Amino acid sequence: MPFDSVRVERLYFLQEKYMTFNQMMIHFCSPAICKIKPANIFFIKAKDFSVTLFDEWKENLLKHGIKIICGNLSEKTVYVFVYNPEWERKILSNKIIQTYLSSKNYSDFKNINSVINKIINRMKNKTGFPHEIGIILGYPIEDVICFEKNQGKNCKYCGCWKSYTDVEKARQSLCDYKNCQILCMKWLNEGYTISQIICEYKKISAA
Secondary structure, eight states: OOOOHHHHHHHHHHHTTTOOHHHHHHHHHHHHHTTSSSEEEEEEEGGGOOHHHHHHHHHHHHTTTOEEEEEESSSSEEEEEEEOHHHHHHHHTOHHHHHHHHTTTOOOTTOHHHHHHHHHHHHHHTSSOOTTHHHHTTOOHHHHHHHHHHTTOSOSEESSSEESSOHHHHHHHHHHHHHHHHHHHHHHHTTOOHHHHHHHHHHHHHO
16 A cells, blocks of 8 residues: 555664654654644664653654554554544545445544544454555545555555545645655754644744
């Protein structure tokens, strides 16, 4: 599917010697944190995961309507999932998306946590990657379906996800997410707090 967990995990391992937990949060999740993407996910080695820093992020993000959850994906790996509940509710209210998810045995579309937990559990079971996570991450339903049908091949463009339909939208999204990441990382390294980063980005995007 458009989301490649192995690729993301490899990206983490390449960065682990250079990035703090806070930098990883910005590197992988700034679009969700700044509300230009419904969700982001990344993986971190269990030995490097900081409960203290995670709780700090959780408290601060909640003030801005963003939620963050984590858990053990395996004995050695922890997942960190950042999402916008309001945005996810809109996604799950889409009838086409509901039909797609129903075909994969999802039913309680009003319960965001239920859907997310089921996706995470399917990741843990390793019986086949849950392509439907692309929906939660904000990727077009058409691209998620086409990815499955084509087994990840024959896409027209590969950015944040493999696009089979609206290439220009995929290109623009990649640009927006990358710019967000660069700005937020700059502010983090300058000593901005989590709330200051979110507010600063909001001011720029509104200008």
